[in-house]
Amino acid sequence: MSAKHLSMLVCLVMLIPSFVQGEEKDPVIQTIEKALDEYKKNDFSNAASSLDYASQLIRQKKGEALSRMLPEPLTGWTADEGKSQVTTASLFGGGLTAEKTYTKETSVINISIVTDSPLMQSMVMIFSNPIFAASAGQFELINGYKGIVNFKNNGGDINIVINNRFLVTLKGQNVSREELMEYAKSIDLKSIAALP
Numbered sequence: 001m002s003a004k005h006l007s008m009l010v011c012l013v014m015l016i017p018s019f020v021q022g023e024e025k026d027p028v029i030q031t032i033e034k035a036l037d038e039y040k041k042n043d044f045s046n047a048a049s050s051l052d053y054a055s056q057l058i059r060q061k062k063g064e065a066l067s068r069m070l071p072e073p074l075t076g077w078t079a080d081e082g083k084s085q086v087t088t089a090s091l092f093g094g095g096l097t098a099e100k101t102y103t104k105e106t107s108v109i110n111i112s113i114v115t116d117s118p119l120m121q122s123m124v125m126i127f128s129n130p131i132f133a134a135s136a137g138q139f140e141l142i143n144g145y146k147g148i149v150n151f152k153n154n155g156g157d158i159n160i161v162i163n164n165r166f167l168v169t170l171k172g173q174n175v176s177r178e179e180l181m182e183y184a185k186s187i188d189l190k191s192i193a194a195l196p
Contacts, residue, residue, distance in 0.1 A: 028057045059096055066098035066113050071186040077104045107174045109183050114167045127161050143189045151177045158184045162193045
């Protein structure tokens with residue numbers, strides 16, 4: 001290898017990190033920087049639109065993190081891919097939801113995690129007021145967090161409020177109370193509580 005080829009190779013190797021860094025730039029940061037440029041040019045409509053888009057990207061990242069908190073199917077069960085969804089204030093009060101459905105023959109359990117929703121205040125009120133809580137079901141401690149269990153015949157639901165920020169809901173059809181509780185206990189509630 002000639003000295004000329006060696007020096008070209010060294011230059012290319014030195015340039016690779018700058019190309020990689022350029023490719024790895026976070027899309028949220030890029031969008032915010034774009035909004036800042038638009039703002040500086042008094043292009044307020046596009047700046048606001050770019051910031052809205054950046055907010056949506058942030059919620060999407062948060063939704064992906066929330067989806068990862070949904071448990072794997074228990075032995076003998078299967079699960080769908082799971083999904084996360086951001087709803088606007090006009091739909092159910094807005095917020096962020098991640099959910100997954102688990103099935104075993106005719107048994108179905110749906111688990112959802114909701115955050116950033118104004119409807120959380122209603123659930124917090126139910127959990128803190130014994131009169132409301134008694135009509136909603138029976139209190140049970142699940143992995144260190146208060147849950148309300150409402151089970152009749154072959155179906156029911158469990159609601160768990162975490163740090164007044166997250167609502168975990170399990171709904172089961174054609175299931176035993178034990179199966180529903182087993183899924184509730186399989187959720188890493190402490191990791192959910194630690195999410196930003």
